[in-house]
Amino acid sequence: MLVEALIALCYHIARNAYGVRPETPVRTFSVLVEKGLMNAWEFEELVKLVRLRNLLIHRYxxxxxxxxxxxxxxxxxxxxxxLERVKRELGF
Known part of the structure; x- marks a missing residue:
């Protein structure tokens, strides 16, 4: 699922590029906003995707x-x- 891949990518970036070990997907996205890799609009959209994923999995x-x-x-x-910014700035 797209959301699972995004979460894994963001955890990987937070840990390996910034040395931070966030405990939740939303906190992980927040770290990327703080570091300037993600903007506020992208943050909100990705949080919406995580919420939809959680709804599909836990309250289907x-x-x-x-x-x-x-x-x-x-x-x-x-x-x-x-994803384009990650590729451009981090070479992933």
Whole structure:
């Protein structure tokens, strides 16, 4: 899943590039904002993706299928911009 890969990438960056060991995905994203690798808009969008992932995994019986469908159809511009910056600035 896209969100799992993003979380793993962000943990890897926080640990290896910045020497920080955050305990949650949201805190990991916060570290990247503090270090200037992620902007506030990307942070908000990635947090929304993590929340959707958590809903799908932990409370799937209350999932609004339309919400999931709309999320999948949306342009993942924040994800693409963040990944391009990681590639450009860190060479990943």
């Amino acid at each position: 019986w209350v999932v609004d299928d339309r919400r999931v469908y709309d999320s999948v159809r949306k342009d993942f511009k924040a994800v693409r911009e963040f």
